[in-house]
Amino acid sequence: MSSEQPYQNFLDNNPYPRALKSYDFLPHHGSAVYLNYQGKKLINFSSSDYLGLATHxxxxxxxxxxxxxxxxxxxxxxxxxxxxxxxxxxxxxxxxxxxxxxxxxxxxxxxxxxxxxxxxxxxxxxxxxxxxxxxxxxxxxxxxxxxxxxxxxxxxxxxxxxxxxxxxxxxxxxxxxxxxxxxxxxxxxxxxxxxxxxxxxxxxxxxxxxxxxxxxxxxxxxxxxxxxxxxxxxxxxxxxxxxxxxxxxxxxxxxxxxxxxxxxxxxxxxxxxxxxxxxxxxxxxxxxxxxAMQEARLRVVDYAARLRAFLRENNLDHGASQTHIVPWIIGDTEKTLAISVLLQEQGILGTPIRPPSVPVGKSRIRFCLTAAHSEEDIRHLLEVLRSVIHLNIKNNN
Ligand SMILES: Cc1ncc(COP(=O)(O)O)c(C=O)c1O
The missing domain is CATH 3.40.640.10 (Type I PLP-dependent aspartate aminotransferase-like (Major domain))
Incomplete structure (x- = not known):
């Protein structure tokens, strides 16, 4: 048996293998929010750069x-x-x-x-x-x-x-x-x-x-x-x-x-x-x-409240979120991965989070609202979510 066999076995038996994707900043935007992924513009809703300071x-x-x-x-x-x-x-x-x-x-x-x-x-x-x-x-x-x-x-x-x-x-x-x-x-x-x-x-x-x-x-x-x-x-x-x-x-x-x-x-x-x-x-x-960034924090609070309201109005589960981190808890991992792909097709980067990062049955898209997002970005996110829901993807929970 090769010395790497146990690791190969792990990879072979991993139902949802993780792989690195490489993004670039969108030229001329100078912000970590707008990414270029294989020639497509994505608005990043999975970043922890909550105040947009990474490019300040x-x-x-x-x-x-x-x-x-x-x-x-x-x-x-x-x-x-x-x-x-x-x-x-x-x-x-x-x-x-x-x-x-x-x-x-x-x-x-x-x-x-x-x-x-x-x-x-x-x-x-x-x-x-x-x-x-x-x-x-x-x-x-x-x-x-x-x-x-x-x-x-x-x-x-x-x-x-x-x-x-x-x-x-x-x-x-x-x-x-x-x-x-x-x-x-x-x-x-x-x-x-x-x-x-x-x-x-x-x-x-x-x-x-x-x-x-x-x-x-x-x-x-x-x-x-x-x-x-x-x-x-x-x-x-x-x-x-x-x-x-x-x-x-x-x-x-x-x-x-x-x-x-x-x-x-x-x-x-x-x-x-x-x-x-x-x-x-x-x-x-x-x-x-x-x-001195209180205005930016308040804007993020407002974005997050609007996203939670949208999810609630559509009977989608955002758990107990009270902050700038707003999960859409879908439950099933397969479905979460599929929804993430649909979002990406419409220019939204919402990375799927699955076990072991979250408990089994609690897979989710975790949206992070940031001060670098514009009003237009938030409107686009809600529009895309609305269209994804209309594709008849219902929440598991
Ligand atoms: C609660 C918490 N603590 C610690 C860390 C690790 O921080 P870093 O990314 O700087 O290693 C993270 C990052 O994911 C986190 O979410």
Whole structure:
């Protein structure tokens, strides 16, 4: 048997194989919203560039400035020799924005969650395996290492009564307790109830870890996410620069002690080259722009409300979405794939999301509304959806 046989077997038995498609920007548009796919114009409704910052002139300019000064690489792990003073300045700005005493930049959101949680839950440090209470729909990165180092109890999605029941059941257990949630769930666009969650975390002395990836830039008093508005009661905030903030990378906002601990223990920080100066420039500019983008956020709120209203009026399921992420939950994977093709034929990029990214029977087209969409784009989306529905494709659920 060839050494690649097991992998070939997996590919052969995968009913819905994933494949990369390559898109180009549509010439002269200068926006990530309008794509050219094999000669066809597509309006991208599957992008996480919620504020349109990926092509914003200030991010591009600052990124170029940093590259001019420092080159394109940080040349080493920050603990070795790759720690430019720009990192320190930026981390101070992040800490201020997220209302925590300190912050640390990491390579990517996935890397941040996997390596920070591995360090946070390290049984050698805690002298025992921690008990982790994690929402059933938490992103894969929140569980990837967690499940190996801690005992994980998953509660029903956004069901804080279920969480309370589990916390009560394990109250006599003296092991350290952690609660892991997202503030806005990536595939459902619904939000956690922070007030109730914080009461529970306090009552059961649980460490609260919040992934604010889909909220930063889009929610909160100054637009820096939902978590900063509750920062005093959240132990650790994780967020990304890769979604509404337009570029790449992640941050952890926490206490000085926890930052020092991560610098000493987080393998994804210690054993990884610091992000490129190009990315640092884009991060810096995005942080500067976000508070003044309230008009853009309100426009996205309006787009999302109109899409949800349309789906409801047509008896289509948008789940519990309350934000800029609006899923059309179709259920059947085959049907979801077919609808995605129909949308694409009419110029709408709505990527199908299927298991394991979502539970079996919950395949969907996940629409992301962004400030880079125009009124005309939204009207076109609704028109195309109307025509697809008229093709007599009914919702499964
Ligand atoms: C909730 C959540 N956390 C973390 C990540 C990972 O972030 P990144 O894309 O920066 O690796 C994602 C991205 O899909 C996400 O949705």
């Amino acid at each position: 002139p200030l991010l591009i300019e600052r990124s170029q400035q940093y590259v001019q000064t420092l080159g394109v690489g940080s040349t080493a792990s920050r603990l070795v020799s790759g720690n430019f003073s720009l990192y320190d300045a930026l981390e101070k700005k992040i800490a201020l924005a997220m209302k925590k005493p300190a912050a640390l930049i990491l390579g990517a959101g996935y890397q941040a969650n996997t390596s920070v949680l591995e360090a946070l839950l390290d049984p050698a440090i805690l002298k025992q395996r921690a008990l982790v209470f994690c929402d059933r729909l938490c992103h894969a990165s929140l569980l990837a290492t967690t499940r190996f180092v801690a005992d994980v109890k998953r509660f029903q999605h956004n069901d804080l009564i279920h969480l309370a029941t589990l916390l009560k059941k394990y109250a006599p257990d003296t092991r350290p307790k952690f609660i892991i949630v997202e503030s806005i769930y990536s595939m459902d666009g619904d939000e956690v109830d922070f007030n109730a969650l914080i009461l529970l975390a306090k009552k059961y002395h649980a460490f609260l870890y919040v992934d604010d990836a889909h909220a930063v830039g889009m929610a909160g008093r100054l637009g820096y996410g939902k978590a900063p508005d509750y920062a005093a009661d959240i132990d650790m905030i994780m967020g990304t620069f890769s979604k509404a903030l337009g570029s790449f990378g992640a941050y952890i906002a926490c206490s000085e002690i926890m930052r020092d601990y991560l610098i000493n223990k987080c393998k994804g920080f210690i054993y990884s080259t610091g992000p490129s100066p190009a990315v640092l420039g884009a991060m810096d500019a995005a942080l500067e722009l976000v508070p």
